[in-house]
Amino acid sequence: MKFSVYRYNPETDNEPYMQAFEVEARQGMMLRDALMAIQEQDESFTFRHSCGEGVCGSDGVNVNGSNKLACITPLSELKETVEVRPFPGRPVIRDLVVDMSQFYAQYKQVDPWLIRKEPLPEQEILQSPEERDKLDGLYECIMCGCCSTACPSFWWNPDKFLGPQALLSACRFLADSRDQASEERLNSLEGPYKLFRCHTIMNCVEACPKGLNPTKAIGHIKEIMLKDAI
């Protein structure tokens, strides 16, 4: 199978370039296996990966124009020549490795931890199965960044718009019956940018390898805000 892979080493290259590789595709092979095979041919080829099963969120790349996790993308689903590039809109450190610090900083901005004001019970804080169900579709995020790096609003206003991942996380805590800081959370999302720069373009939904729906989460936050305003 033919691949065209983005290469850039800041120590030796003035500019990035695409390099051709060929890999023998076997039954059941994933894109990550192919990238590892490419690395065997050329040890200087660099990408991040770890778990190999879509849970650690390390190996998000742009394949034939879409953001995907390499380890759960079967080669059989890809059109040749397979074009593999780093996530769009992020500074490239080397080859497919990008600098994700802005993405992590945005996550930290939404205070992504459970806040309790009442004293804690001796045992668990009770939560009904129905209340717990509200976290499904939100807590499973693996912070791969496939969504945010596919979002046009994030490309244009990365310093002001929080991006789909951070907003999904904000929603995860707003939706948690145990959390007691909804008001502060909502207040901090006010203003024209942090939340409202989302133009429901839905790129994020399409990109999420875990089938999560940040657009819906963002809509949900807007709804709560509206309700609170009335």
Add this chain to the structure above:
Amino acid sequence: MALEKQRFDTLILGAGGAGLNAALQLANANLKVAVVSKVFPTRSHTVAAQGGVNAALANVLPDNWHWHMFDTVKGSDYLGDQDAIEYMCREAIPTVYELEHSGVPFSRLDNGKIYQRAFGGQSQNFGGDQAARTCAAADRTGHAILHTLYQQNIRAKTHFFDEYFAVDLIQDQEGIILGALVLDIATGEPLLIEAKTTLLATGGCGQVFRTTSNAHINTGDGKAMILRAGLPLMDMEFFQFHPTGIAGKGMLITEGVRGEGGYLINKDGERFMEKYAPNAKDLASRDVVARSIVTEVREGRGCGPEADHVMLKVNHLDEAVIAKRLPGIRESSKIFAGVDPVKDPIPVFPTAHYVMGGIPTDRFGRVMPTSDDDGDHLPGLYAAGECACASVHGANRLGGNSLLDILVFGRLAGKSIIDYVRDNPSHRPLDEANVEWAMGRLGRWDNKGDGITVSDLRKEFRKTMEDHAGVFRVEEMMREGVEKVRAIREKLADVRLTDHSSTFNTNRTEALELENMIDVGLSIATSALHRKESRGAHSRPDYPKRDDAEWMKHTLYWQEGDKLDYKGVRSQPLTVESFPPKERVY
């Protein structure tokens, strides 16, 4: 160029569940903590844990910590230290509540309490009916826990060194650890982190075997650093092969699947676990189930064109149960095995999963440097999690007890460190010669020229380990294995990198990891060769019985001269009576 140095009260190597739970205690106590991880914290392998964490909450069926303790001692095949086990099983209960308070999205029961499922080796009343002790967040418990701990560490403003690779511990003439030499992966710059206390929380080493449920990063780095620092590893022959990896691939299918009612069948559709474990059946201890599967396949009752695996049947369960309790498993089976478990059984075979052995510690997480039964710990050095051996798992770990181990002992190590730093407030002087030595190990990879590639030697090594130190082990095969791994260690000198750049050089980090894996692999092969009995996961057809008179003792392995020594099991619990060894039937 001068080597950059930074100073902290505590250096934590590893940002999995063990490292993060320790860091949280320390940051909350306002100590200056550095957490070093070779991957961004939420990418640590704790994220992959599926089934859950054990605690006798009694939310579903009657339970108490003493029954949990009995099961753990029995599961360990009586090699676990009963003081540490008692401590862990008692602490399990407040630990899980604390996690819940921190935000872990556990699944819930109708009454609002944490959902608990049945796992292998769990019983009520000291060996009676099946218990339900494993607290779960669907089948993504590790993810839920790791993300929550990371979130709490952001709140506590823990200082992270993300994507820094720890190369070696730095010690002084007396053997006291003064910190570590680490490498900024993005820039290739070395950094010396000096610390009053160091905690190793570097996780497991499943990558030493070819087929494994473990991530690419699980290369036993911390264990190898300990060996190179002249300290021993304990009970490394005990390696758990999880019964249900996806056949031919190794990805894990959690025991929770059997806990929810799934069971194994052979090519004749026979539920074969009924033969091997008439009571517990598919929920017998992992070593028992793994051996049964391998036996079925060896005796010609395997499934598939190569008759090389068995099937895990789930399709008799309600689709709603699968969707609610096992969504991740359904996804993985579809992606990696091409089957939807709602319709068809999943092809499975044992996969290298968990190392029971590791850096010997007492029940405060302090590293024990000698084989002396009453020996003292090494001041200022701690280990917790899968890199350590407390020893709560002995010869075989029960499912759901590892997340528990990393959380309980991570937290406890944090607390011990707070006390130590209070009593020992100053840094000790650095030993420059030792720093030079560590820098030299790093510099060796700058050698250019033709040689063996990292990936070729890695393949040879992992295959050797699989062939010579797997589920069943006999003398000749193991002797040959040790010889081969020694030869591979020699070959390491001939490995050359083709990539010598500084920026994000994975060729170099993988070389360092290969070196670590080989060091650890040799400790496994050597310890295994010398234990002439079958106990827990260490199964020798040539010595099929457990031999308590001769072998109820811990193995210690030192790298220098591949030396072995032994140490007594601590059979005396803290407050209750000891569980004396009994025959282990399920």
